[in-house]
Amino acid sequence: MSITVNGLDELKKLAGSDLGTSEWIEVTQERIDTFADATGDHQWIHVDPERAKEGPFGAPIAHGYLTLSLFIPLFTELLDVQGVTTKVNYGLNKVRFPSPVKAGSRIRLTAKLAEVEEVPGGVQITVEGAIEIEGAAKPAAVLQSLSRFYA
Secondary structure (H helix, E strand, C coil): CCEEEECHHHHHHCCCCEEEECCCEEECHHHHHHHHHHHCCCCHHHHCHHHHHCCCCCCCECCHHHHHHCHHHHHHCCEEEECCCEEEEEEEEEEECCCCCECCEEEEEEEEEEEEEEECCEEEEEEEEEEEECCCCCCCEEEEEEEEEEC
């Protein structure tokens, strides 16, 4: 369920808040293949299901950066900031990939709005997130994401 705020002042009040958990999405082999085509990364562990069965994970796995890129659609399920003119990704402080995402797995995001700080013309938020894999002991990714919102 999404939290909706209207404007930067309401966003500032959420600093330190848990944002909740997104819905599950499936990371299909088709999504992995499409990402491989978009990036030119066709390593067999991602795109060759037969060979990947014999690999270290027993199945093809998603690219780490594919998993990371899914942060945005998952995050938009959690926080909707209205009443601003511009929203931009500003960067990442930390990213780790503790566990691979096998093709066909489902993932979701759990996030906290760790910090909201003033920047010229707006605010910068730091979100601490974990992209979980259904049924797995370790998350697929843990990260700190920075975004900016301008009035």
